[in-house]
Amino acid sequence: MGTKVSTIAFDADDTLWQNEAFFRLTQDRFADLLADFADPDHLADRLLAAERRNIGHYGFGVKGFTLSMIETAIEVTEEQVPASVIRELIAAGQEMLAHPIHLLPHAAETVIQLAEAHEILLITKGDLLDQERKLAQSGLGELFDGVHVVSNKTAQTYLTAFADTGPEAAVMVGNSLKSDVIPALEAGSWAVHVPHELTWAYEHADTPLAHSRFRKIPHLGALPGLVAEFEQM
Template sequence: MTIRPLTTIGLDADDTLWQNEQYYRLTERHFAGLLKDYGDADEISARLLEAEKRNLAHYGFGIKGFTLSMIETALQVTDGRAPSSVVSEILSIGRDLLSHPVETLPHVHDALEALSGKYFLVMITKGDLFDQERKLAQSGLGDYFDAVEIVSDKTAVTYRRIFSKVGDGPERAMMVGNSLKSDIVPAIAAGCYGVFVPHELTWILEHVEPPVDAPRFRQIGHLGELPPLIERLA
């Protein structure tokens, strides 16, 4: 009996299956405008990024942590005198993010249709549980996936655990995503294939150098190129 080299495909969600970062960028510009009397947009954005870095260990990834970081930044740049109207508006734009319509990226439906039934498909995403569940439900992609894993962070340990639980181990699995830091480098360290699908907007904290010398590293231009890539490996 021939053993298939690849049986399980993991796919990231935000900015791999649907748009995400562009909404954060728009919100950040709105936020900087609220505080224009206390600093220029670049300075406000830099302070916000520092707050996000500090708060990741406390709040994790997602909109709720981002909203709390905006409030913290507003209090810092105003020396604790942020008007209640500004705090109220920050909460409002945070709620807007949590209810923003889902826009799937090009080629996603066709790629998942081509792979579904041939491979075990698992969505592996980090962020707020309720928000990610909402986006998956609104995306119309849920029926393509055999499993969904919403995690607090993505590490080699995470991928070994998931692909051992839902698949045939990391050596017979592939992780696909737009973040080198979260989706690709740790998946390859776990023993998986890592397929990088660049997005024009990727959060700066997700930037690392691509592991171009790793034998299991691949890069494609969009998800429409994924099925033929997988067939070449099979």
């Protein structure tokens, strides 16, 4: 018999509910507003560069994204961006913060099923207030035994989150190889990759195919069966 899985942790954005799609829509709006100053591809590269620079200042989430859009708009217009455009970008960020939650397929039933016999955690990056809002609106909040909103995900993040049961008895589930999979494997837990059709370029990484504790599933509906397999290994 294998080690019993005691803890199952989920990423939030683009694992349990849609997120990146709203960022892409806002980025398209950003490109339209700045169309007279930069072509869309160049603007997207500049925005990504600003986001990378600013993560250490603002963290992950809508607020940092909005500030990076404003910074990029100032840069590409050589400080000539109209105040009306800045106002539109602020409004776009506010709309993102108020956007209703859309759960991904199988999210609710999978979390409900696994919560019957496991400790369930949410481990996510982003703005604390925004993630708390989304979790509350998702209808899943009461199923989680713990919620960790962190500035970044490292092996130490998972060692801390899984301290009670040990990482070898924990599973981390998420759409990001960089944040959800690789550091969880480094901590000694199982890591399950659930790809999303839209993934922010910052979260891209090589797939650790050779790692014995790495698995990939097409959707969350396959997770309960996989957890059962882990317990037989």
